[in-house]
Amino acid sequence: MKTTILIASAALLCGTNAAMAQNDEPKFKINPTGRILLDGAIYATPQKPQFKDGFAIPDVRLGAKMQYGKWKAKIDVGFAYNKVGLKDVFFEYDFNDQHLLRAGSFIHQYGLQSATSSSMKPTMEEPVSNAVFNDSRQIGLMYVYNGDKFFGTGSVHVEPKATTVVLRPDQFTQEGWGFRSRLVARPLHEEGKVVQVGFSGGFATPQNVNDPETPHNSFQFKSNFPTRVAQVTALDATVDHAMNLWKFTPELLLNYGPVALESQYFFQRVNRRNGLRAFTGQGAYVTLRGLILGGDYSYSMPDAGLATPKKGALECVLNYNYTTLTDASAGVYGGRMNDLSFTFNYYINKYMIARLHYSYTHTWGRADAPSMSVNGFMARLQVIF
Numbered sequence: 001m002k003t004t005i006l007i008a009s010a011a012l013l014c015g016t017n018a019a020m021a022q023n024d025e026p027k028f029k030i031n032p033t034g035r036i037l038l039d040g041a042i043y044a045t046p047q048k049p050q051f052k053d054g055f056a057i058p059d060v061r062l063g064a065k066m067q068y069g070k071w072k073a074k075i076d077v078g079f080a081y082n083k084v085g086l087k088d089v090f091f092e093y094d095f096n097d098q099h100l101l102r103a104g105s106f107i108h109q110y111g112l113q114s115a116t117s118s119s120m121k122p123t124m125e126e127p128v129s130n131a132v133f134n135d136s137r138q139i140g141l142m143y144v145y146n147g148d149k150f151f152g153t154g155s156v157h158v159e160p161k162a163t164t165v166v167l168r169p170d171q172f173t174q175e176g177w178g179f180r181s182r183l184v185a186r187p188l189h190e191e192g193k194v195v196q197v198g199f200s201g202g203f204a205t206p207q208n209v210n211d212p213e214t215p216h217n218s219f220q221f222k223s224n225f226p227t228r229v230a231q232v233t234a235l236d237a238t239v240d241h242a243m244n245l246w247k248f249t250p251e252l253l254l255n256y257g258p259v260a261l262e263s264q265y266f267f268q269r270v271n272r273r274n275g276l277r278a279f280t281g282q283g284a285y286v287t288l289r290g291l292i293l294g295g296d297y298s299y300s301m302p303d304a305g306l307a308t309p310k311k312g313a314l315e316c317v318l319n320y321n322y323t324t325l326t327d328a329s330a331g332v333y334g335g336r337m338n339d340l341s342f343t344f345n346y347y348i349n350k351y352m353i354a355r356l357h358y359s360y361t362h363t364w365g366r367a368d369a370p371s372m373s374v375n376g377f378m379a380r381l382q383v384i385f
Helices: 002-024 128-133 169-174
Strands: 028-044 054-068 071-080 083-094 099-106 138-146 150-158 177-190 193-204 219-224 233-239 242-256 259-272 279-293 314-327 332-347 352-366 372-384
Touching (some): 128 233, 128 259, 128 279, 128 314, 233 279, 233 314, 233 352
Antiparallel strands (some): 028 372, 054 071, 071 083, 083 099, 099 138, 150 177, 177 193, 193 242, 219 233, 233 332, 242 259, 259 279, 279 314, 332 352, 352 372
């Protein structure tokens, strides 16, 4: 009888340990992701032939997020303007709630605007200064520290074109490369009360700007007008005989209740060879946000920025942006821009947002284009999951 009891107890103990071991095994999770943007626009401008009224689907994406224990991965395929291409493709290892390491192709953090995706900007379209002086996705490695009072990132990466141009084996060692970092102090971050200041800096070597005779000798800075229905170049500067690039951007975020202020200043210097004068580009934006419905703003710790407002929230956003790619001392005339915009955002639910947007944009001083002024009236319905 005692033997039977001992055998039964041992079997029960083994079964319990096996069950515990099985429960300790992390579960593999996979979730589909997607995005659909539907835009409509009407333009009032003397350059009406270039700005056609109409509708567009500027972004459609389908992908997946995966998680296994502390490991994460994401892959995103996008379709826009009859082109298919990869978007985010990366692996990530979360050491704990404060430290993570990410490798692959993604947007490396540089300033407040880099914390949110292009479709989640409260201004509907990102400030042109960020489009010009920041970068699209880059292949590289990024470390993130997400502390209570401090947030910081550090990245090493190759040039943006390495994600879109198929390189021959002998070209991989010729890619432009760089590093950057974003450092943020957030002494106060709670519901409806945020005080945050930050500073980002970066360095890069020359890129391949479609010149077979002198590859990796230049930098190109370019941006369209802030609308996706009409694709018209607003600013465009190519700086040749480039040696390297240094840049920085301080950022500010203040929030009290349903009102928030966001701002950045951008400075970029390209040092040049053969005794040529260095090129300097600059820009800045100020965004005033207010919730008409939806209570107070919330804070997102992993992004070091404001969280997306809640379901049913109605937001109004006023934004001013100035950007210059003209530097007479360097002989570069890429143009200057003033942009003033007003946006209403209605957060239908956690997956859908409706936006109404008006902007006045004026450009001048570009060597290869006349001055242009555009009044844009735009609307967007977007679904993101």
